[in-house]
Structures are given as structure tokens and as C-alpha cells.
Amino acid sequence: MIFQLPTDTPNPSQNTPIDLTSIFDIVVFIVAPVVMVFLYFFLQKKERPNNDSKNEDDT
Template identity: 45%
Template structure:
């Protein structure tokens, strides 16, 4: 079992972020709110708007 864990750990290159050293997203920072909440919502809305206008152009 220990040998398997060592083999798996050797697969991660040095300097690559791993789930062990990541911190949770801090939503008290306005930048994180914009990047992780507002921009994805805007991207989805714009995608559906684009698909709707593309569908109208085809008719």
C-alpha cells in the first residue's frame, strides 16, 4: 500500500498545485466575486443570446 502511494505521489511534478495546498475561495474579495460568480453568469447569458440571434438569422 505504501509503495502504491509513493508511486502516485511521484507522478505530480514539482511546483504543480495540488488539492492539499489550495485554500477555499474567499468571497469577501470583490475580485473573486466578479471572476467566479458574475463572469460565468454573463458568459452563459451571452451564449444563449448569441444562439438565439443565430437561430433567428437562419430562419
Template identity: 40%
Template sequence: MLAAIYNSVILQLPIGTPNPDDNKPLDFTDPFEVIVIIIMPILAFLFYIIWRKKRKNRK
């Protein structure tokens, strides 16, 4: 039953919409992808830790 529902939802994917099968592998020779995939998440995590410590010390 669930397989039939799942298949009917997947089969109704409009043409031209992003699909997981359309993904290409990451190209780490491109500086933009290195910055977006690796550096920005690390910086966001570090800024969150710093922000949380400052907020905790204020109280």
C-alpha cells in the first residue's frame, strides 16, 4: 500500500525540477564549492559556539 502511494508521488515529479539523480559529484578544485561546503559551515558552528558562550556569561 505504501509503495503504491510512494510511486504515485514520485511519478508526478514535474519535468525540469531538481531530482536527486541529477546531482553531480563535488568538485573540490572549484574554490566556491570549497568555501560553501567546508569553510562556511565550520565558521557558522564556531560563531554559534562563541555567541552561546557570550550569552551565557551575560546572565
């Protein structure tokens, strides 16, 4: 099986866990996704039209 692995490509056995002592890893894997999710919901709420004006016109 070892003969089938390409030599210069990443293999599953070479993966390392996330190093939470590194500021870069914390920003990339924790802070950035949380900020992106927050911005997504914030912008979706901002773009949604206000339905209160429709209710006033119907009465």
C-alpha cells in the first residue's frame, strides 16, 4: 500500500490538529467564521423589507 501513495502530495497521516496557541489559527478557524456568520445574518436582516407598512395599507 505504501507504493501507491504519491510522494509530494499531502496524505491523511501527515495531518496535524489545529494549534490553538497560534494566533493565526485562532483567527482563521474561530474568529473569521463567527464574524462571517454574524455578518450574513446582519445583512440579511438589513436587506429584508419592512412588512409593517403593508399591514397598515390593508386596513
